[in-house]
Amino acid sequence: MIEFLGVSKWYGQVSALVDMSFTVEAGVTGLVGQNGAGKSTLMKLAIGLLRPSLGQVDVDGGSPQTPEVRRNLGYCPDLDAFYEDLNGLTFVTWMLRIHGYSGAEARRRAKDSLQRFGMAEVMGRKIRGYSKGMRQRIKLAQALAHEPKVVFLDEPMTGLDPVARHQMSEAIRELGESGVSVMVSSHVLHELQSVVDRVLLIHQGRLMAEGTVSDLRRQLEDRPHRLRLRSRNPRELAARLTSLEVVSGLSFTHDGLELATAGGDGLFQTLTELGADQGQLVDEIAPVDDSLEAVFGYLVS
Numbered sequence: 001m002i003e004f005l006g007v008s009k010w011y012g013q014v015s016a017l018v019d020m021s022f023t024v025e026a027g028v029t030g031l032v033g034q035n036g037a038g039k040s041t042l043m044k045l046a047i048g049l050l051r052p053s054l055g056q057v058d059v060d061g062g063s064p065q066t067p068e069v070r071r072n073l074g075y076c077p078d079l080d081a082f083y084e085d086l087n088g089l090t091f092v093t094w095m096l097r098i099h100g101y102s103g104a105e106a107r108r109r110a111k112d113s114l115q116r117f118g119m120a121e122v123m124g125r126k127i128r129g130y131s132k133g134m135r136q137r138i139k140l141a142q143a144l145a146h147e148p149k150v151v152f153l154d155e156p157m158t159g160l161d162p163v164a165r166h167q168m169s170e171a172i173r174e175l176g177e178s179g180v181s182v183m184v185s186s187h188v189l190h191e192l193q194s195v196v197d198r199v200l201l202i203h204q205g206r207l208m209a210e211g212t213v214s215d216l217r218r219q220l221e222d223r224p225h226r227l228r229l230r231s232r233n234p235r236e237l238a239a240r241l242t243s244l245e246v247v248s249g250l251s252f253t254h255d256g257l258e259l260a261t262a263g264g265d266g267l268f269q270t271l272t273e274l275g276a277d278q279g280q281l282v283d284e285i286a287p288v289d290d291s292l293e294a295v296f297g298y299l300v301s
Helices: 039-046 088-098 103-116 132-144 162-177 189-193 213-219 234-241 265-276 292-300
Strands: 002-011 014-024 027-032 054-059 073-076 150-154 181-185 198-203 206-211 225-230 247-253 256-261 284-287
Touching (some): 002 039, 014 039, 014 054, 014 206, 027 039, 027 162, 027 189, 039 054, 039 150, 073 132, 088 103, 088 132, 103 132, 132 150, 132 162, 162 181, 234 247, 234 256, 234 265
Parallel strands (some): 027 181, 027 198, 073 150, 150 181
Antiparallel strands (some): 002 014, 198 206, 225 256, 225 284, 247 256
16 A cells, blocks of 8 residues: 655755665554654655655555545644634535535535544634644544545644543554554554554664564564563562573562563473462563563664
8 A cells, every 4th residue: 555665865965764665555554763763754755745856655556646646645744734714624624625525525524523533512613722632633633534545644642632542543443444554653652552553663764674563572582571570479589580591680670570581481481380389489471672662762772
């Protein structure tokens, strides 16, 4: 659905993206990178707002520069750009009219989309009086009202309250499950991890890694894995584990231990035995660094 082939983009002497190649199919793909890494530039290339300096961008089987492809795209930008004297319903209706819908159909779709994001009570108010969260919901409503095949969401959680964040997460998951190709960027990485099927990690304009979070973590074999162990007798547990060569570090927590390890069957066999014996030294095992934040931190450090 989305394909970059050797894409580079520069502004004068500044390189924003360098030799970017990847393919994104249906489902939800997270775009992860620090501020200035090139996330917004990548999205603007994908929706046709920018042209690549080198390479080729294909979306939904064609160039995003063409009207035929653009009709099937939805975009929620990271910045606000509204007609402030319009109310929310009129703004989204106008966006749908531009897509080619009749007046009646555009108004119906606008109402449905606004209600989906909790804007039913305020859609008649002027946008200039909206809070940051309301303005964000308006952008989301217009991005999805025409039921696009490919959706780009640039920091969609910004300014949303907890209820709206939950609604947005559910909407993103539903889009991916329905066969829509969704690319979403966010600096709130734990929220991003809860909705994405795979991630693209970019740093300083280059693609560093792509895949599921667990796949990326398995590729980092040179980095020690960290485990949190809950135990009723952490000191005895520590004494039993320090003799293992695969354990490279131990520290105490309020209810057990945190250890660094290169992994291996020997460690997990030992932990299983310690949890199963009569002393039950291990009550719970949980990974500490299998999160998106940890993987991203390892890759850019």
